[in-house]
Structures are given as structure tokens and as C-alpha cells.
Amino acid sequence: MSRPTRTDDASAGLTAANSGMNRRRFLAGTAALAAGGMLMGRPLPAAAQEAPAKGAAARAASSYKLDLGGYAGPELTSQPITLKFMRQEFPPHVNAVLEEAYKEFSAAYPNITIQEEKVPYGDLQKKMQIYVGSGAAPDVMMGRTDFIEAYHAGNIALPLQDYFLDEFLHDILDNQFKAASAKGNFYGAPWETYFTMMYFNRDIFKKAGVPTPPEVTDVNAGWTAEEFIAALDELTQKLRAQGDSTTWALSAATHGNGGPGANYTQVESLWVRSQGDPNADKGSSAYKTFLGVSEDGLQATGYLDTPEAVKGMANYQQLFTKKLAPPTAVPNQFVSGVGAIHFTGLxxxxxxxxxxxxxxxxxxxxxxxxxxxxxxxxxxxIVWSKTPYPAEAAALVAYLCNDANRIRFYKTWGSMPVRKSLIAAIPEFGNQQLFQLSAAAAASGQGAPRSVGWFDYFNAINPVVRDIALGGDPESQLKQAATRIDGLLRKYR
Amino acid sequence: MPTAIRTSRKRNGRMARLAEVLPGPAMILPAVVALGIFQFLPLVVAVVNSFRSFNPFNQSPTGWVGLANYDEIFSDPGFQLAFVNTIAYIVIMLAATIPLALFLAVLLDQRLPGSTFARGAIVAALAASEAVSALIWNQLYDPRGGMFNAILAAVGLPEQPFLIGDTQSLLSIAAMSVWKDVGLPMLIFLAGLQAIPRELYEAAALDGAGPWRTFRNVTLPLLRPSLVVALFMMTITATRIFTPILILTQGGPNGATSNLAYYSYRLNFEFMAPGAASASVVCMLLVIVVITIAQTWLARGPKGV
Known part of the structure; x- marks a missing residue:
């Protein structure tokens, strides 16, 4: 997909930087160019068409009372308003970072009150769905890039490209930008990302006398699925032979409800889609396995139940049939030192x-x-498409995503940034293997299968994965799941 | 008598009648309104919605589809399984909870040492949060390190996949629900037992009736109203089991623990299908209605009471 709003101004940026032009003037210039190109180049939905031209907005950029990051919209209202922001609950020290940011925002714009609603992470999408149905959704809601197609098709999110500087949009990792865009519109500012990596307890491997996984920075230089299973099998056998019956080779997943089927997007789909190939012939099952769903996003049969997908799930199943991983949710196994390997994000x-x-x-x-x-x-x-304060809501998102706020957030929460300049600004990403590997994974990441019904797909496949882990036949289970998902996606036709 | 006086008396009479008739309805009006809004309106809305189609994004109705939602769920093997499981939960819960509650109530009614503690413990389980209880039982059922498997291992029995086995999982959810909910019918029975006049037991003893005969011929017949209430309450409780399913098994494995409540929830909140979810809810209501009518008929007294 081509980027909807970003002009190819990387070289222009370089020139500008060399000529000593100040950042605001450069941004204003590129924004004006971008706005012109953008408006000529693609149709905009109604809400976006109502947005002011970015060039004009960028001219006003210097008048913002605060560093609004990549914001390129009009100056914010002087009327007293309340912006509602629904997001996930973080631990108190992370919440404090955001609360501090709100204070700074309200100090600059005392007429704008920010009212937060914090909900458990797993309930965010359901809550959003209920709010949107009620017709009174919060102005800003924490969405997920997996669901961008649905936000677009359901007119849930406001297209944001007209409210952001092209420099900001260009700075987002390409695969993240693609994931956050649908049908030529950019809907959500990626906040942080989670690339699953393999963490291992060196002491357990040493105790069992099994070589540890390769500590590399190249995502292609790790174990293959077969090597991984063989190593875990050897580890388990040696531990049991030593009388250790409490340590598991692979600790239980801690995503979602935990255990198998916890989070298809970030855990189990990796086993399946890694058996596919984006460079294979488009009609091949390898290509379809990689996609996970048909090009129109409405059919899983032929994509989820291919021989390659079955192989991926069979590999996954071995983790449980060979008793390499516990079949149920077990919290904190890795941290407690009774799990040799754990899959999680940064x-x-x-x-x-x-x-x-x-x-x-x-x-x-x-x-x-x-x-x-x-x-x-x-x-x-994302900004709710029917918010009465689109500019202010977009400005709040941009403000929370400005460099200072993002770096403070990443340093406190420890997650992976989604903008190239921020990755470059954090020294660890240049000199520590873990961070370098995470950056490499981030750069080469792929989006979830593009379907307007990904929420249905995701909810239908998770229990199937669990059933496979517990011994169900991967082939028949995937075929049934694909048929079921086809039925669920029919309503979006 | 002058017309004016007659009219005045008539008016006074009407006012008096109104003053006599109005307070009753006025007093129950708030309850009727509350019930109407919070109980019956959602029911009517569910029935109406079961014949409609919806926008999957904002859940607004898009038209009438007749029986299409019912067709959709009846042809879904997941619904069929959830329906059978719902009946299974009801049967297991009633078969386990009612005799157990009756036994506990009779025991506690004896005022044996420790009765107060036992009563407190049973009521505490009833009062405990369902989610917290489910989390505790999740640990008890843990395949490795859980208390139940530790007990089995201690007596030389094989480890059991309580929550992940096709056959054990539904029973495991039901067992937790029995533990959690036995307190309610027990309290109903206890109240019923304490309302039975002691003279009847004295008379039975004078007639030479033993404990079992006294229980069968005195206690049980006089507990019939309590039994009907307890059956009714437990049927509803068993039909609505939801939290343990959500927390312990998410309906798995292979739908073995899913019931109509959980199935309806998934349709509405995970699969954006409020029409089909409403049809499923209507089916669930019909199950409750049919079973409670049957129970009332079966448990009726000799005079049909």
C-alpha cells in the first residue's frame, strides 16, 4: 500500500537540515506541499474533508502553546471543553507519566479538561464497541492496529492524516504506518509495539547441559521451529532425568487469559504464518498462509487451513503433547525461575x-x-469520528506522541518505540543485543491479517488454538475454524 | 334533596373511594416501573431484536429478518452443544445442590457443635465474588501443583485434566458452582425447617416414628414450598452459570463447557451479532420457563398447591 499522505520529502528534509532552516519552518513548508499533493491525490471521507488544510494549519504551528509533536491542525479552541480519553490501565508508575503529561497540557490549555477512563486491556475493544453503539463514545480511544480496517469500515475513527505533519507520519516504522492505515487514510498513531521474542533462563540451560539459543541481532539467525522443539525436548528430558519435575522448558503464555490460545495475533499466529511466504506465487498456499485471510478480508478457508498452516499448528501442538509447556495458564513462571523460555515483548x-x-x-x-x-x-x-472536537482530540493524541512524552513513556514502561527517530534517540537500541534484536524485529514486522472482521476472526481462532494444544487434530480443527470464520465474516459483505 | 347537595355528596363519595383505592397502586407503582424498565423492557427488547439484523460496527438495527437469526443459531453446532450443556448444568446442579443443601440444612438445624461456623462458611462461599471463587478453583484444579491433583497423587491415583479434559471440564465447572451456590437453597431449607412446628416431631416420636420416617413423613412434606422455591432458584442459577466458564475454560475444550449464557455473550460481544445473540437469549429464557413450569407441576402438593 502506498502511503496516503507522506510525500517523498526525505531528501528535502536532509537539505533543510543542512541549510540550518529551523524545524518549524521546515515542517510548515513540507506540510503545505504535502497537503497540496494529498488533496489532489486521493478522495477523503466526509470528516476529513471538513478538516482544515494542513498548510494553513502548519502556518499556525508556531502559535501552539505547547509542543504538540506532529500536530498540524488549527489552533485549539479557547472555549472550555472536556476531552474524554479511554485507554488501558497501566501500573501506577506508568499512569503517573500520562497524568503528568495531562497536567502540562492543561497548564498550556486551561480551558481543555482531560477526563480519563481506564479499562482493563482485554476489555478495550468491547468497551469501544459498546460506546460507539451508544453514540456517545470518548473523543479519544485506545485502539489497536489489528482493527484499523474495522475502524475504517464502521466509520469509527477519524482519518488523522490532515492533522499530522508528514514528517511525523514518515517517521513511523513503515509496517506500523501500513497497519495503522486503511483505504488511503491514517487512523491511529501507533503508540508502542510488541514484538514477540524468545527470552531464556541461562541457568536452566546450563544446569541441563543444553546449548542456549543464539543471541543474535538478526531475526533470521535464530533457531528454526524444528530446532526449537528438539532443544526443548532435550532440555525437558535432561531436567526430568535430574529429578526436576517443576521446571518447564517453555513457560505458559502470559498474554490475555494466559496459556494456549491466549493471543493468536501475537503468539500462535507466528507459528502458522511463519510457514507461509510473502514472496511465493500469489495463488500458492504458502502465500495464502502468510496472508491468513483472502485479499478482501472476508474468507479464511484456503488461508487458515492450508497444509503450511496445519504444519505450523502441528509444531505448536508438540509443545503440549511433548509436555514442553503447561497446558493451562500459569502466571509468572519465567520470572519465578521455573520456565526455561518465555515468549514476550520488550x-x-x-x-x-x-x-x-x-x-x-x-x-x-x-x-x-x-x-x-x-x-x-x-x-x-484513535479519534472518534463523531467527536465534536476533532482538532483538539487529534492535538491531544499528537501531544501524547511527542518526542518527550514518548521517550518518557518508553523508558518507564519499557516497550518498543514505533518511530524511527525515537529508536535512534534511545542509545540501547544501538548497542545492546536485546534492543537491537527488538529493533530488527520491529523493522521487519508484518501486520495481522487484513480483515474488517479481525475481531471476529481473532475471537474465533483463540479457543481453536487452545483445543489443538489440548490434543485436537490440527487439520480438522483449522478447517472447522476456517468455515466458522467464513460464516462470521459473511455479515461484512 | 337539592341538586347541589346531591352533587357534593356524590363528589365526596368519589373522593373517599379514590382515597381508599389509590394508595395501594401508588405504593407499588415505583416497583412496577422499576421492574418494567429493568426486567421486562430488556426482555421485550431481546425478543424484538431476535427478529432484526444489525450493523456489526455500531450495533444499530438495520431491518427485520424474520426467523433468520433463529435459523442461524439452530444450524450452528456450537449452539446445539451449548443447549445440551445448559440442560446438563441444570440437571447436575439440581441433582447435587438440592440434596446437599437439604442435608446441610437438616444438620445445621440440629444445632450441633460447630453449626455456627459451618453456616458462616457456607454463606461466605455464597457471598464471595464469583470471579474470585473461580480464580481460587482454577488453582485447585491446576494440572500440576493444584490441590486436587496433589490429593489424587497422594492416594496413588492418576493426575486428572479437570479443566482441559472433554469429559471432566463440565463436571469441574458444575462442582465449583455447587460449592459456591449451595448456601442459597440451604438457607431456604433452613428457614422452612425452622417454620415446622416442633409439636409435629413430638407427635411423630410418640407414635414411634424413627428419624428417617419422621423426615419422610413430616419434614419433607412440610418443606414442599421451600423445595419449590429452592428448585426454582437453582434452575435459574444453573442456567445462568457464566463467570466460572469465562474464567476457567472460556467454553472449551471443544465447546464442552459452553452454555447458552456464554454462547450468547460471545455472539454479542465477540462476534458482533446482537440479533443472533438475542435469539439465543430467547431460547435460554424458554428453557427456564419450560423447566420451572415442569418443576412446579411435579412438585405440586396433593391439592395442587
Whole structure:
């Protein structure tokens, strides 16, 4: 997909930087050019058409009372208003970072009150659905890039490209930008991302006398799925032979409700889609396996139940049939030192740093199949399409995504940034293997299968994955799941 | 008598009648309104919605589809399984809870040592949050390190996949629900037992009736109204089991623990299908209505009471 709003101004940016032009003037200039090109180049939905031209807005940029980051919309209202923001609950120290940011925003714009609603992470999409149905949704809601197609098709989110500088949009990792866009519109500012990596407890491997996974920075240089299973099998057998019956080779997933089927997007789909190939012939099952759903996003049969997908799920099933991983949710196994390997994102690893576990640990890429695959599901604040304050809501999103706020957030929460300049600005991403690997995974990540009904797909496939883990036949289960998903997606036709 | 006086007396009479008739309805009006809004209106809305189609994004109705939603769920194997499981939950819950509650109530009514503690413990389970209880039982059922498997291992029995086995999982959910909910019918029975005049037991003892005969011929017949209430309450409770399913098994494995409540929830909140979810809810209501009518008929007294 081509980027809807970003002009190819990278070289222009370089020239500008060299000529000593100040940032605001440069941004205003590129924004004006971009706005012109954008308005000529593609149709905009009604809400976007009502938005002011970005060039005019950018001219007003210097009048913003605060660093609104990539915001390029009009100056904010002087009328007293309340912006409602629904987001996930974070631990108190992370909430404090956001609350501090609101204070700064309200100090600059005392007429704008920010009212938060924090909900458990797993309930965000359901809550959004209920709010949208009620016709009184919060102005800003924390969405996810997986659901961008639905936000577009359901007219849930406001297209944001006209409210953001092209420099900001260009700065977002390409695969993240693509995931946050649909049908030529940019709907949500990716907030942070989670690329699944393999963390291992060095002490357990040492105790069993099994070589640790390769500690590399290249996502293609890790174990293959087969090597991974063989290593875990050997590890388990040696541990049991030593009388250790409590340590698991692979700790239970901690996404969602935990255990198998916890989060297809970020965990189990990696086993399946890594058996596909984006460079294969478009009619081939390898290509379809990689896609996960038909090009129109409305058919899973032939995509989810291919021989390659069955192979991926059969590999996954071995983790449980060979008793390499517990078949149910078990919290904190890895942190407690009774799990040799754990699949998680960078933020959990950062928490490991903070907790200083009583063991040595390292990181390796997620096992690869035919390709090295990682899914780039990201949280992204979206602006409700019917908000009475589109500019202010977009400005709030942009403000929270400005450099200072994002770096403060990443450093506190430990997650993976989604903008190239921020990755470059954090030294660890240049000199520490874990961070370099995470950056490599982020750069090569792929989006969730593009379907307007991804929410249905996701909810239908998770229990099937669990049933396969518990011994169900991968082929028949995937075929049934594909048929079921086809039925669920029919309503979007 | 002058017309004016007659009219005045008539008016006074009407006012008096109104003053006599109005307070009753006025006093129950708030309850009727509340019931209407919070109980019956949602029911009517569910029935109406079961014949409509909806926009999957904002859930606004888009038209009338007749029985299409019912067709859709009846042809779904997931619904068929959820329906059978709902009946299974009701049967298991009633078969386990009612005798157990009656036994506990009779025991507690004896005022044996420790009765107060036992009563408190049973009521505490009833009062505990369903989600917290489910989380505790999740640990008890843990395949490795859970208390139940530790007990089995201690007596040399094999480990059981309580929550992940096709056959055990529904029973495991039901067992947790029995533990959680036995307090309610027990309290109903206890109240019923304490309302039975002691003279009847004295008379039975004078007639030489033993404990079992006294229970069968005195206690049980006089507990019939309590039994009907307890059956009714437990049928509804068993039909509505939801939280343990959501927390312990998410309806799995292979839909083995899903029931109509959980199935309806998934349709509405995970699959954006409020029409089909409403049809499923209507089916669930019909199950409750049919079973409670049957129970009332079966548990009726000799005079049909």
C-alpha cells in the first residue's frame, strides 16, 4: 500500500537540515506541499474533508502553546471543553507519566479538561464497541492496529492524516504506518509495539547441559521451529532425568487469559504464518498462509487451513503433547525461575531488568519457519469520528506522541518505540543485543491479517488454538475454524 | 334533596373511594416501573431484536429478518452443544445442590457443635465474588501443583485434566458452582425447617416414628414450598452459570463447557451479532420457563398447591 499522505520529502528534509532552516519552518513548508499533493491525490471521507488544510494549519504551528509533536491542525479552541480519553490501565508508575503529561497540557490549555477512563486491556475493544453503539463514545480511544480496517469500515475513527505533519507520519516504522492505515487514510498513531521474542533462563540451560539459543541481532539467525522443539525436548528430558519435575522448558503464555490460545495475533499466529511466504506465487498456499485471510478480508478457508498452516499448528501442538509447556495458564513462571523460555515483548523484558531476577537470562529471535515472522500488533489512540472536537482530540493524541512524552513513556514502561527517530534517540537500541534484536524485529514486522472482521476472526481462532494444544487434530480443527470464520465474516459483505 | 347537595355528596363519595383505592397502586407503582424498565423492557427488547439484523460496527438495527437469526443459531453446532450443556448444568446442579443443601440444612438445624461456623462458611462461599471463587478453583484444579491433583497423587491415583479434559471440564465447572451456590437453597431449607412446628416431631416420636420416617413423613412434606422455591432458584442459577466458564475454560475444550449464557455473550460481544445473540437469549429464557413450569407441576402438593 502506498502511503496516503507522506510525500517523498526525505531528501528535502536532509537539505533543510543542512541549510540550518529551523524545524518549524521546515515542517510548515513540507506540510503545505504535502497537503497540496494529498488533496489532489486521493478522495477523503466526509470528516476529513471538513478538516482544515494542513498548510494553513502548519502556518499556525508556531502559535501552539505547547509542543504538540506532529500536530498540524488549527489552533485549539479557547472555549472550555472536556476531552474524554479511554485507554488501558497501566501500573501506577506508568499512569503517573500520562497524568503528568495531562497536567502540562492543561497548564498550556486551561480551558481543555482531560477526563480519563481506564479499562482493563482485554476489555478495550468491547468497551469501544459498546460506546460507539451508544453514540456517545470518548473523543479519544485506545485502539489497536489489528482493527484499523474495522475502524475504517464502521466509520469509527477519524482519518488523522490532515492533522499530522508528514514528517511525523514518515517517521513511523513503515509496517506500523501500513497497519495503522486503511483505504488511503491514517487512523491511529501507533503508540508502542510488541514484538514477540524468545527470552531464556541461562541457568536452566546450563544446569541441563543444553546449548542456549543464539543471541543474535538478526531475526533470521535464530533457531528454526524444528530446532526449537528438539532443544526443548532435550532440555525437558535432561531436567526430568535430574529429578526436576517443576521446571518447564517453555513457560505458559502470559498474554490475555494466559496459556494456549491466549493471543493468536501475537503468539500462535507466528507459528502458522511463519510457514507461509510473502514472496511465493500469489495463488500458492504458502502465500495464502502468510496472508491468513483472502485479499478482501472476508474468507479464511484456503488461508487458515492450508497444509503450511496445519504444519505450523502441528509444531505448536508438540509443545503440549511433548509436555514442553503447561497446558493451562500459569502466571509468572519465567520470572519465578521455573520456565526455561518465555515468549514476550520488550516491555516484559524491561520489567525483568527492573525486578532483577535471581538468574541470568538472554534473548533470541522467535523460532522461524519458512520465514522469520513477527506480528506488529500495536496499540494506537484513535479519534472518534463523531467527536465534536476533532482538532483538539487529534492535538491531544499528537501531544501524547511527542518526542518527550514518548521517550518518557518508553523508558518507564519499557516497550518498543514505533518511530524511527525515537529508536535512534534511545542509545540501547544501538548497542545492546536485546534492543537491537527488538529493533530488527520491529523493522521487519508484518501486520495481522487484513480483515474488517479481525475481531471476529481473532475471537474465533483463540479457543481453536487452545483445543489443538489440548490434543485436537490440527487439520480438522483449522478447517472447522476456517468455515466458522467464513460464516462470521459473511455479515461484512 | 337539592341538586347541589346531591352533587357534593356524590363528589365526596368519589373522593373517599379514590382515597381508599389509590394508595395501594401508588405504593407499588415505583416497583412496577422499576421492574418494567429493568426486567421486562430488556426482555421485550431481546425478543424484538431476535427478529432484526444489525450493523456489526455500531450495533444499530438495520431491518427485520424474520426467523433468520433463529435459523442461524439452530444450524450452528456450537449452539446445539451449548443447549445440551445448559440442560446438563441444570440437571447436575439440581441433582447435587438440592440434596446437599437439604442435608446441610437438616444438620445445621440440629444445632450441633460447630453449626455456627459451618453456616458462616457456607454463606461466605455464597457471598464471595464469583470471579474470585473461580480464580481460587482454577488453582485447585491446576494440572500440576493444584490441590486436587496433589490429593489424587497422594492416594496413588492418576493426575486428572479437570479443566482441559472433554469429559471432566463440565463436571469441574458444575462442582465449583455447587460449592459456591449451595448456601442459597440451604438457607431456604433452613428457614422452612425452622417454620415446622416442633409439636409435629413430638407427635411423630410418640407414635414411634424413627428419624428417617419422621423426615419422610413430616419434614419433607412440610418443606414442599421451600423445595419449590429452592428448585426454582437453582434452575435459574444453573442456567445462568457464566463467570466460572469465562474464567476457567472460556467454553472449551471443544465447546464442552459452553452454555447458552456464554454462547450468547460471545455472539454479542465477540462476534458482533446482537440479533443472533438475542435469539439465543430467547431460547435460554424458554428453557427456564419450560423447566420451572415442569418443576412446579411435579412438585405440586396433593391439592395442587
Amino acid at each position: 516491555n516484559q523484558a524491561s520489567r525483568l531488568f527492573q525486578q532483577k531476577p535471581a538468574f541470568e537470562w538472554g534473548a533470541s529471535p522467535f523460532p522461524r519457519g519458512r520465514i522469520a515472522f513477527n506480528c506488529n500488533s500495536s496499540d494506537c489512540p
